[in-house]
Amino acid sequence: MTxxxxxxxxxxxxxxxxxPVVGPGDDVAALLLAALERARIQLGAGxxxxxxxxxxxxxxxxxxxxxxxxxxxxxxxxxxxxxxDARLVELVLRESEAISRRARGVLVVRHRLGFVSAxxxxxxxxxxxxxxxxGSGPWALLLPRAxxxxxxxxxxxxxxxxxxxxxxxxxxxxxxxxxxxTVGVALGxxxxxxxxxxxxxxxxxxxxxxxxxxxxxxxxxxxxxxxxGQAAEGTPAVHIRGLWFxxxxxxxxxxxxxxxxxLYA
Amino acid sequence: MTxxxxxxxxxxxxxxxxxPVVGPGDDVAALLLAALERARIQLGAGxxxxxxxxxxxxxxxxxxxxxxxxxxxxxxxxxxxxxxDARLVELVLRESEAISRRARGVLVVRHRLGFVSAxxxxxxxxxxxxxxxxGSGPWALLLPRAxxxxxxxxxxxxxxxxxxxxxxxxxxxxxxxxxxxTVGVALGxxxxxxxxxxxxxxxxxxxxxxxxxxxxxxxxxxxxxxxxGQAAEGTPAVHIRGLWFxxxxxxxxxxxxxxxxxLYA
Numbered sequence: 001m002t003x004x005x006x007x008x009x010x011x012x013x014x015x016x017x018x019x020p021v022v023g024p025g026d027d028v029a030a031l032l033l034a035a036l037e038r039a040r041i042q043l044g045a046g047x048x049x050x051x052x053x054x055x056x057x058x059x060x061x062x063x064x065x066x067x068x069x070x071x072x073x074x075x076x077x078x079x080x081x082x083x084x085d086a087r088l089v090e091l092v093l094r095e096s097e098a099i100s101r102r103a104r105g106v107l108v109v110r111h112r113l114g115f116v117s118a119x120x121x122x123x124x125x126x127x128x129x130x131x132x133x134x135g136s137g138p139w140a141l142l143l144p145r146a147x148x149x150x151x152x153x154x155x156x157x158x159x160x161x162x163x164x165x166x167x168x169x170x171x172x173x174x175x176x177x178x179x180x181x182t183v184g185v186a187l188g189x190x191x192x193x194x195x196x197x198x199x200x201x202x203x204x205x206x207x208x209x210x211x212x213x214x215x216x217x218x219x220x221x222x223x224x225x226x227x228x229g230q231a232a233e234g235t236p237a238v239h240i241r242g243l244w245f246x247x248x249x250x251x252x253x254x255x256x257x258x259x260x261x262x263l264y265a
Numbered sequence: 266m267t268x269x270x271x272x273x274x275x276x277x278x279x280x281x282x283x284x285p286v287v288g289p290g291d292d293v294a295a296l297l298l299a300a301l302e303r304a305r306i307q308l309g310a311g312x313x314x315x316x317x318x319x320x321x322x323x324x325x326x327x328x329x330x331x332x333x334x335x336x337x338x339x340x341x342x343x344x345x346x347x348x349x350d351a352r353l354v355e356l357v358l359r360e361s362e363a364i365s366r367r368a369r370g371v372l373v374v375r376h377r378l379g380f381v382s383a384x385x386x387x388x389x390x391x392x393x394x395x396x397x398x399x400g401s402g403p404w405a406l407l408l409p410r411a412x413x414x415x416x417x418x419x420x421x422x423x424x425x426x427x428x429x430x431x432x433x434x435x436x437x438x439x440x441x442x443x444x445x446x447t448v449g450v451a452l453g454x455x456x457x458x459x460x461x462x463x464x465x466x467x468x469x470x471x472x473x474x475x476x477x478x479x480x481x482x483x484x485x486x487x488x489x490x491x492x493x494g495q496a497a498e499g500t501p502a503v504h505i506r507g508l509w510f511x512x513x514x515x516x517x518x519x520x521x522x523x524x525x526x527x528l529y530a
C-alpha cells in the first residue's frame with residue numbers, strides 16, 4: 001500500500017508573460033521554456049504547467065477558412081433548425097461523434113476526443129492565422145488533434161531541458177448544463193492523475209469518505225483560468241507550484257463519464 | 266464605462282491550519298480570524314477566503330439523526346425505486362424543489378437554494394455532531410440555510426476586525442453530468458462577482474469575445490479545493506491572494522442557469 005496523496009498547504013500560480021501569438025509549426029515547449037526563464041522560474045519536480053489548448057491548435061495549424069467550407073446537406077438542415085452558420089455546423093459535425101442537444105446557434109456534441117461540449121470546442125475568437133490573406137475568412141480554430149499526446153510531448157521536452165518531472169495540463173473552457181459561466185477543464189493531461197481517487201481514505205471521524213473522487217486536472221484548469229486570462233492579457237500558460245500528487249501516466253480520457261453512466265446523455 | 270476587471274498575474278492560495286472541528290453555535294468568522302493569525306497572514310483588501318459549506322452547516326447545527334427521520338410514503342416509494350435509504354430520500358425531498366434524475370442510490374435534485382446536485386448536497390461523512398449520544402445516528406449533515414447571507418456575515422466580520430474589504434466564497438463539491446470526479450463550486454458569494462462577464466472585451470485580434478462569461482466564484486472554489494482537502498487534512502478554509510476583481514455585492518444565485526434555459530433540465 002502506498003501513501004495517500006497529500007493536499008498541498010500552499011499553491012502558487014503564475015501566469016507566464018510574453019508568450020507571442022503562436023503560428024503553425026511553432027515549438028510550444030520551447031516557447032514555454034523561454035517564458036519560464038523570462039518569469040525567472042526554475043522548473044521544479046512536481047510543478048505543473050497549464051497550457052491553453054488554443055496555443056496547441058495554432059501551432060498545429062488547425063485554422064479553417066469558413067469561406068471555403070462546403071456544408072453537407074445534413075449540416076444545412078441542422079443549421080436551419082438551430083438558426084446557425086451551416087459552415088460552422090459542418091465543422092462541428094466533422095469534429096464530433098454524436099449530437100447531445102441543440103439550441104439556437106449551438107450544437108452540444110460529444111467530441112471525437114470523448115468529452116461533451118458546445119460546438120465541439122471550435123473557437124471563432126483569436127482564430128485567424130498569421131498572414132491571412134485579405135478577403136479570407138471568417139476563420140475558425142479547431143481543437144488540437146491529440147491533447148494527451150501534446151501534453152506528453154511537452155512534459156518530455158521539459159524533462160529533457162530541465163531534468164525534472166513536471167505535470168502538464170492542456171486546458172479549455174466549457175459551459176455547463178445547470179450552471180452559468182464557463183470553467184476551465186482539462187483536455188489533455190500528462191504526469192499527474194487526471195482523477196484523484198480518494199475513496200478508501202477516512203474522514204475526520206474515521207468513516208470512509210463517500211463520493212470522494214476529485215477531478216484534479218479539471219480543478220487545475222479552473223485555477224489556471226483564474227490567472228491566465230483568455231484574451232487581452234494574452235497569457236495562455238500558467239506555472240503551478242505546490243500541488244501534491246504522485247507523478248505517473250495519465251489521460252484526460254479518465255475525466256470523461258462513459259455515455260452509459262451519464263444520466264443526461 | 267468602468268475599467269475592465271484585470272486578470273491576476275500571480276495567485277497564492279494558502280490552506281488555513283488549525284481550524285478545529287466545528288460545532289453548533291461556533292463563531293465561524295472568529296475561527297477564520299484566528300486561523301489567519303496562526304498562518305501569519307494579514308488580510309488585505311481584495312483577498313478572498315474560501316470556506317467549506319460543511320463548516321457553516323456544523324456551526325448552524327444542521328445535523329440530522331437519520332434514526333429519528335420518519336420517511337413519507339413518497340420517500341419510501343422513491344427509495345425502493347433507486348434502492349436507497351428512505352430516511353435519506355426523505356431529507357433530500359425536504360431540501361429540494363424538484364427531481365431532475367434518479368439512479369441507484371442517488372437523486373439528482375434542484376435544491377431549494379436553486380442549484381442542481383446529487384442528494385441535495387446532504388453529507389454523510391463528518392456528519393456526526395459533537396457529543397452525539399451512544400447508539401444515535403447514523404447522522405447526516407444538511408447544507409447551510411443561506412450560504413450567501415453567511416458569506417456576507419463573514420465578510421462584514423472580516424471588515425470589522427481587519428478594516429479591509431475581502432471576498433468570501435462558501436464552497437461545496439459537485440459531480441457533473443458529462444465528466445467524472447467532483448469539482449469545487451460556490452454555494453455562497455460575498456464581495457466579488459460570482460460571474461465575470463467579459464462579453465464586450467476584445468480578443469487579441471480586436472474581435473469581440475464570444476461566450477466569455479466566466480464562473481469566477483466556481484473557479485475560486487475549484488482552486489481552493491485543490492489545497493483544502495476535505496477530510497484527513499481538515500483544512501476547510503483557504504486564503505487567496507492575487508485575484509483581481511471589482512468588489513461589490515454578489516450572490517451565488519447568479520451562477521444558477523434558469524431551468525427554462527437549461528437544455529438538460
